[in-house]
Amino acid sequence: MAxxxxxxxxRKTTKPVPAKCPDCDGNGEITQAVRVGARTGRLTDDHQTGLCLTCWGTGEAPTD
Structure with missing residues (x-):
């Protein structure tokens, strides 16, 4: 009998994990201090968030 x-x-193939963006640490957003005043540009205690221009908000390191 056979x-x-x-x-x-x-085998399960796993995709490689992309490297995190060095500027935003993989969040996709960066924070900057708010400056007020025309000449001196005094720093305030407030911060604003914005899109990371290095990775364009993806959180992955750019591949040049």
Whole structure:
């Protein structure tokens, strides 16, 4: 009697994890201090968030 065939096992392939953006640490957003005043540009205690221009908000390091 012939032995029953077992289904071939497939290896799970994992996608490589992309490197984090060095400027925003993978968040996609950066914070900057708010400056007021025309000449001196005094710093305030407030901060504003914005889109990271290095990775365009994806959080992945650019691949040049």
């Amino acid at each position: 032995a029953a065939k077992r289904p071939a096992t497939r």
